[in-house]
Amino acid sequence: MNLDLLIKNVDIITMDDQNSVIHNGFIGVSDRKICFAGEKLPENTGFKKEIDGKGGLAMPGLVNAHSHSAMTLMRNYADDIALESWLFDNIFPIEAKLTDRDVYWGTMLGIAEMLKSGVTAFADMYMFMDEVARAVTETGIKANLCKSPVQFFEGGELKRLDKSQGTVDYYNRYHNSAEGRIKVFVEIHSTYMFNEQTLRNAALLARQLNTGIHIHLLETTAEVESSKKDYGMTSIEICEKTGVLDVPVLAAHCVHMTDSDLEIMRRKGCSIAHNPSSNLKLGSGIARVPEMIGMGINVCLGTDGAASNNNLNMFEEINLAALLHKGVAMNPQLMKADTVLKMGTYNGARAIGFDDTGKISEGMKADIILIDTDKPHFYPKNNPLSTAVYSAQASDVDTVIIDGNIIMQNRVFTGIDEEKIKYEVHSLSKRLLVR
Amino acid sequence: MNLDLLIKNVDIITMDDQNSVIHNGFIGVSDRKICFAGEKLPENTGFKKEIDGKGGLAMPGLVNAHSHSAMTLMRNYADDIALESWLFDNIFPIEAKLTDRDVYWGTMLGIAEMLKSGVTAFADMYMFMDEVARAVTETGIKANLCKSPVQFFEGGELKRLDKSQGTVDYYNRYHNSAEGRIKVFVEIHSTYMFNEQTLRNAALLARQLNTGIHIHLLETTAEVESSKKDYGMTSIEICEKTGVLDVPVLAAHCVHMTDSDLEIMRRKGCSIAHNPSSNLKLGSGIARVPEMIGMGINVCLGTDGAASNNNLNMFEEINLAALLHKGVAMNPQLMKADTVLKMGTYNGARAIGFDDTGKISEGMKADIILIDTDKPHFYPKNNPLSTAVYSAQASDVDTVIIDGNIIMQNRVFTGIDEEKIKYEVHSLSKRLLVR
Structure with a gap:
């Protein structure tokens, strides 16, 4: 199997019908879709790009x-x-x-x-x-x-x-x-x-x-x-x-x-x-x-x-x-x-009309986020579902993948000019927000 | 005046009796205490160390x-x-x-x-x-x-x-x-x-x-x-x-x-x-x-x-x-x-028995945090009090000062071994958290 993207070394919150969690697993992405998510890497798997989740969490966007x-x-x-x-x-x-x-x-x-x-x-x-x-x-x-x-x-x-x-x-x-x-x-x-x-x-x-x-x-x-x-x-x-x-x-x-x-x-x-x-x-x-x-x-x-x-x-x-x-x-x-x-x-x-996303399971669109859990507020590492709901902050999101495309990695956008957005909003707010 | 620490380029949430906010101000720290907080730097002010707040917020810890x-x-x-x-x-x-x-x-x-x-x-x-x-x-x-x-x-x-x-x-x-x-x-x-x-x-x-x-x-x-x-x-x-x-x-x-x-x-x-x-x-x-x-x-x-x-x-x-x-x-x-x-x-x-802290004003202990507001969720920049309560996340805290000592700067501890803490807790959790 030849993948566009392989994600490894992550606990996976799948949000599948059983809300199952895969420990220390792999996610394969090909043609914008998830082609597998599991504890084992299928044999003879090649990939164009690899992301190491560093023991963190993967979950649907x-x-x-x-x-x-x-x-x-x-x-x-x-x-x-x-x-x-x-x-x-x-x-x-x-x-x-x-x-x-x-x-x-x-x-x-x-x-x-x-x-x-x-x-x-x-x-x-x-x-x-x-x-x-x-x-x-x-x-x-x-x-x-x-x-x-x-x-x-x-x-x-x-x-x-x-x-x-x-x-x-x-x-x-x-x-x-x-x-x-x-x-x-x-x-x-x-x-x-x-x-x-x-x-x-x-x-x-x-x-x-x-x-x-x-x-x-x-x-x-x-x-x-x-x-x-x-x-x-x-x-x-x-x-x-x-x-x-x-x-x-x-x-x-x-x-x-x-x-x-x-x-x-x-x-x-x-x-x-x-x-x-x-x-x-x-x-x-x-x-x-x-x-x-x-x-x-x-x-x-x-x-x-x-x-x-x-x-x-x-x-x-x-x-x-x-x-x-x-x-x-x-x-x-x-x-x-x-x-x-x-x-x-x-x-x-x-x-909102996208029933082919929102789960990490085979055939779903590859809309995936990775959470960096190597921070004090995530230790010791226990139940991933509780972790995501009760301990995580938005800023813990490390990587964002949509339709298999890496939109953000290590909290840096790959194709969005964040500085320009902040600059433009700052400028126009001077005109708009006059009391 | 000779300071131990000068903080500049910050909007200051003072939490003084009027809950006043100082825009683009300075905070001087000497002998573990705040010796001034205002829009102007007093004349002839020397300092041992300086922190540039980069247009962010300062507030009491x-x-x-x-x-x-x-x-x-x-x-x-x-x-x-x-x-x-x-x-x-x-x-x-x-x-x-x-x-x-x-x-x-x-x-x-x-x-x-x-x-x-x-x-x-x-x-x-x-x-x-x-x-x-x-x-x-x-x-x-x-x-x-x-x-x-x-x-x-x-x-x-x-x-x-x-x-x-x-x-x-x-x-x-x-x-x-x-x-x-x-x-x-x-x-x-x-x-x-x-x-x-x-x-x-x-x-x-x-x-x-x-x-x-x-x-x-x-x-x-x-x-x-x-x-x-x-x-x-x-x-x-x-x-x-x-x-x-x-x-x-x-x-x-x-x-x-x-x-x-x-x-x-x-x-x-x-x-x-x-x-x-x-x-x-x-x-x-x-x-x-x-x-x-x-x-x-x-x-x-x-x-x-x-x-x-x-x-x-x-x-x-x-x-x-x-x-x-x-x-x-x-x-x-x-x-x-x-x-x-x-x-x-x-x-x-x-x-909790410390009535000499919790405000950024002259004579109070220098327990100060700096918030990095150069992030999308802080734009455009408006009311600092609303910003701290409704928009800020814990992870936006950039610098922590206690009794005038810099405990964390740029989110890195100056004297605490974070990696060792995480390692020790991870290790002992293996013994404690057995069901």
Whole structure:
């Protein structure tokens, strides 16, 4: 067998159906895919390139299933204030100034940060989405991008214009582009920014394109109230009624769900992106995640934007998801390490439209991260699953491989100019972040 | 002015009474103390050594106000199980095997990990406390160590013997030793491991020694019940009755407090060490921290032991404390960045008996950490307080200075053999961690 890449001397967190761990194993990569992962190197194996994992961990790349990457531009700009003031007095005024160039560099910064913390795929929802597609294409990461058929503003005024055509174009240009590294969903920002007719139109559009929908659902109690007022039913119910849930749905937040809402989501096979840092930081509340998992709903994890987090660090979300719900329910046996790692890897991959990644097993795409465990906080070396969830930091990610390509090695990017990204963001922030 | 050390080119989070931030400033260190911190370098300033902060952040060293450092030896060994099984089936059997040498190396590992994450002082409660004092003395860190007058086990049997003399000896040998870097408190493990008489004896001993008490209080609902059964009152009430609260008290956890308990703690001027990761992970519950702070109680932060965390990463505790209580109370204006940073620095220093550290201001001991912010997750550069709480990781700590001595620079220890620590812990874990 002739490999493109051989990884050796690693404990492998496979995230396969048994969540099995391979001790001191080998991973073979050929033609962008994993062709074996095991304790023994198959006989007569040749390879073009070899990486020594130095006794560390290999695991599937993390999937950040809900983000607004370019909001890195507003990082640490407005914190510890009421949600309305945060949004209307701080975030919106800056977003009104954003150009396509700003969004490009903000997204590049977000991607650089995510790659450095082990993220190999993410779902993004923002404006100037052509620029986001460009950043994804250039950097080698994978992404689910979405485009809204409803334009909210025209001439600075809230209009909510139905412009489905732009979404069709976007889908045709980018879906499965970048060697299959981009998937395109239809964006429904939320039920409160749409109305019954535009919800119906967006759902129909997604069905026609044979793709999914990325939506914010029930993040706050304010949304619970507005949905009752506007639609006479919950956000989930109006989504079901208008056909939104008849396609693959990636629903961010889902903090304030009734039992019936949860049952609808389960029945419709929706995925829920849990964003613990953002939900806590904005005071939105705590989602009923253990119940969702118990019902068999596909729950994944996201960082949300860096303006409400304030980073894109999936290791923090994994750790927080594992800890938070144990404490709230006063039950240390909830949200076990393997469950939470699955949320941060394969569940996320499925949710954002890449079902051929998120596991280290034969035939899956070679999206792999290596963790350097030769540091005090990893000693003595015990259970790899616990280690990844409870001890690891994002900065412990040493190497990132996507579709078999080495994107980062020894924490240095192979093809991304990190210095230029930092320089450009620093420069444009001088214009944007003037109070 | 002739300095031992000049730090330049840093934004300084002072944690002074106004929580002021100095932009692009200088810090002068002379005779182990901070002699100035400001935007301008005083005229005619000479220095023996200079550190360029490279546009990063300087802040007071973090204070880990509750830990059992040597429990690093049980890191990632037993997770996601019920508290009783965790303790009785996993932790106690290993602790029964621990030798003084094990505790020394476990503590050395814990100290190495803490230093690497910006901790300059910690409070520790464990066994073989002479070995803990030795590790503190050798490494240059500061610590509050405690010694129990009650020995729980003799010949493997629970005896609860009152052996105050050992505590007096320990106090005399170590209090203010290591050039003042060690303080000694009396240990009261908990009200459930003591009885009314031994609580009284311990309180009297602390008063006679003119020192404080380090105690676990109301970590679990089981303790609430046992106190009601054993004493007919809450743990706080029996502590007040027996004089435990008449000396400076460092009380870890305090998760399940009645209004009256909180009022007693406030009136007695007790400090509370909040351990959010451990309380969540063990399913203990969520302490009423915003209320404690609102009442004026001195609340600080701790990691607890690495067996229930599973690291000694104070940046995680700071981040978690800031996020958790906003989410629980659904109020994003609680636990603001400056409040939480104060908990992790000066409040902790006061609580563990070092009131001359925890701020970067003239006359305070030079316990300073530098954070390297030239990384994607710090761009663009905005509010330094938000940055430290919401964006920073432990691994961003670049330099650690304690009493003016450079303990770590560019993430490399100046006088600690990290490789030997990792080697020794790896070796002894083979004997200890056999199931």
